[in-house]
Amino acid sequence: MITYELLMLLRSVPKPELKTILKRTANAIFDKGGFIRKLENLGTREMPYKTSAHGVVYDRASYFLYEFNVPPSSIDKLFDEYGRDIDIIRRRIYKKKEAETFECTLHDELQPPPYRKNVQDLIAEARKLDKPKFKYNTGLDYYPFQK
């Protein structure tokens, strides 16, 4: 069972009208024999750039996210149906992926460069290329005679 994510940019309209649009899009999923796992409103705001859809140019949109399951064969139809809906400016359907587990390394990354493990490794690697230097073996860390 594949879970899909649908992100829609809707025309910014008053709430009652928005409700009907959302209901219509949701019903399209139900008609295909699917169900919705999650419905999220990501806010209404200016789009990054002017966007034209169905012959009209928009600069504001309401962002909505659906998480849903439908038979994979009906995804094309669903996408097409949303494409013909004049209230939808943009829509895109993705397969939902499981979030990968990762270890937080922020603490290490916030340290100054010389304290970071990967930087230290790089320095150690670069030291290998240094030219060999003559060692006096005097047990002193300076040259005792006049040079």
Added chain:
Amino acid sequence: MLRLVNNFRNLTITKESLSINYTNYQPVRWRKPIWLPVAKTKIFKVPPRTVIPEEEKVELMRLYNSYRTQIKSLRRYLTYKYCTKFLASEDPEEQKKIFEEDFARCIEINKKWNEEQNVLREKRVAEELEVNLDFARNRIELELIKQEEKLQKVEEIVRREKEQGKSFITSENIDEAIEYALHNSVDYNFAIDLNGEKIFGRENNTQEVKQKVSVLANI
């Protein structure tokens, strides 16, 4: 002989011994290499046929004839002695008996070998069978474990889905879900500060605006 003569020459000091005659002096005889062609002077030379004196010819013929006769008789003698064809024709009953005895002996040896090989083969086959059975048992065990793990994984998925199934949105509760979504907008954007704490929100401005102090006022 030559050396002897030379020695004598050295001993007897004469006028000739002091001056060597180089005209006939030839220390190493030069020979024509095999790959060179026939010398031009020798191409059409027909060497004269060797003439053997009559008496010598008769003698050689006699010697050769006697040699041929002796060799022929010797060969014939050995052939009659060792050829199986002539032996077989001597006494068929005897030959058959010898052959049968030999055959029986061969059969005996072959049987013995077969028995030895049979023991070895049975042992080997039993070992191989045991190894194969072990392998099969091991595989069955692994397969069962794998199936069990797979089943558990599937069960886990089903359990999780059942749990989540309560919160699924269907055509019955879509209105409430829409209502809820419209009133509660979600913002995944966040910033991170130096302590690693997240500050959620796109337009969230937590930084306090510090009061500007004029530097000139203090002077």
